[in-house]
Amino acid sequence: MSTDSPLKARITEDMKSAMRAGDKPRLGTIRLMLAAVKQVEVDTRVSLDDTQVLAVLDKMVKQRRESIEQYRGAGRDDLADVEVRELEVIQSYLPEPLSEGEITAMIDAAISETGASSVRDMGQVMGLIKPRIQGRADMAAVSAQVKARLA
Structure with a gap:
């Protein structure tokens, strides 16, 4: 099962584009996404398919939402803004939300x-x-x- 996920390949290509463009915030978030996917692959010893990659990204979105809530509650809007930017990048890889x-x-x-x-x-x-x-x-x-x- 070594077929790579098209979604993972797209994220990797976007990382290279962000690197070339010098877009450090986007690059940092994409690297976090790839690291999370890689961690799951290492832990499970399986190459993830798109559904599994989506599950990892979904978990990252949930973590960002919780962090934003906590940072805003603590009056740390500077940290919340960083999480919001990361959330936007991660969500750009998720399919259109269901109604x-x-x-x-x-x-x-x-x-x-x-x-x-x-x-x-x-x-x-x-x-x-x-x-x-x-x-x-x-x-x-x-x-x-x-x-x-x-x-």
Whole structure:
């Protein structure tokens, strides 16, 4: 399974472009992204595909959002601004976010596909939904919606 992810290749090319352009903030963020992907590959001893790369980037987006919230709460807007710039760069690699209607339709489809009828079946539903919406919606919010629907 040594087929490289087209997304990872694009990020690598963008790193070279940022280097040539002397765009240090963008370059730094892209290097962080590649390092996070590489770390997962080393830990799992597997070359990641696009879905797995998206999962890594999705996690980075979540971390940036949490950091921004904490920095703003502590009155450190200077640090929050750095995180915002990183967040914008990372999000530029994620697919177009899903609308509420699309998320609801996917949840409905997954519930009917798995035959889920209670919160005990939530794992099956989330297992089906997650690969379809990775990087396109906040997984915590989707999880809460699924839980509410099955309750």
